Amino acid sequence: MISPPTNLAQLRQRVDxxxxxxxxxLAEQYGFKTPEHLQREKGWVGQLLEYVLGASAGSLPEPDFPALGVELKTLPISYQGTPLETTFVSVAPLTQVTGLSFEQSTVYKKLFHVLWLPIxxxxxIPVVERVIGSGFLWxxxxxxxxQLKRDWEELTEMVALGQIEQVNGHFGEVLQLRPKAANSKALTAAIxxxxxxxxxxxxxxxLKTQFTRQILAQQFQP
Incomplete structure (x- = not known):
């Protein structure tokens, strides 16, 4: 087990x-079995990198590096350096959301300070040949x-008003709310x-791809 980094400088060293x-x-170095494809093991890349970097939150609704308040987000990118898919932030509460503020939300905790790791x-490209890029804190x-607060508030209000079935991926400027389930039998309570x-x-x-594209551009374009 790799101990969590004690400060941001140590985390940066591990990322570099x-x-x-x-x-x-990386998987071979740390004894991880590499899947041939990720359809059935979508979380494998994140689990490998969480282990190597010493993330300790697991599936708890708090940042991956709790002592540093930093969340790890892997970002699959194209040859052109653009995001290939949306970025999962957190599971959305569908009951008892009335009176909840953005600053109290898991989305806020997860996005307050992020370590982005482009891949x-x-x-x-076979999974084993995918290359880890230059990670950065954001x-x-x-x-x-x-933008994040406005989208979260609008989407959460729709949930609170019982409009969950009307919400789809087109709502929200930078943040979207959409189904997250391994199969259609995994149901949960809502209003x-x-x-x-x-x-x-x-x-x-x-997070929608145009938002993560903007983050990458801020970091890497001169």
Whole structure:
């Protein structure tokens, strides 16, 4: 077990040490079995990197490095350096959301300070040959914070008003709310349109790709 980093400088050192490595090399170094494809093991890349970097939160609703208040987010990118998919932030609460503020939310805790780890992950590249890019620490600026808060508040209000079944990925400027379940039988409680309890698919908050593209551009474009 790798001990958690004690400060940001130590975390940066660990991130810099794996930049340019393939996932296969890293997995072999730490005794991880590499899957042929990720359809059934979508979380494998994150689990490998959490282990190597010493993340300790597991599945708890707090940042991956609790002592540092930093969340780890892997970001699959194309040859052009653009995000290939949306980024999962957290599971969304679908009951008891009335009176909850953005600053109290798991989304806020997860995005307050993020370690982004880009990974070259075009579909034709085998998992073992995918390359880890230069990781970097990021915090939302005032405009990004306002966008995230506005989207979260609008989406959470729809949940509170019993409109969960009307919400789809088109809602939200930078943040979206959409189903997150391994299969259609995994149901959870939510608020219906008349205030009653209903059963629906679990939902997750995701960052849209244009938002993560903007983050990458801020970091890497001169």
């Amino acid at each position: 040490a794996i930049a340019g490595m393939t996932l296969g090399d 070259l992950a075009e579909r034709e 915090q939302p600026d005032a405009q990004q914070f306002a 219906g349109k008349n205030g009653e309890r209903i059963q629906t698919l679990p939902r997750g908050f995701y």
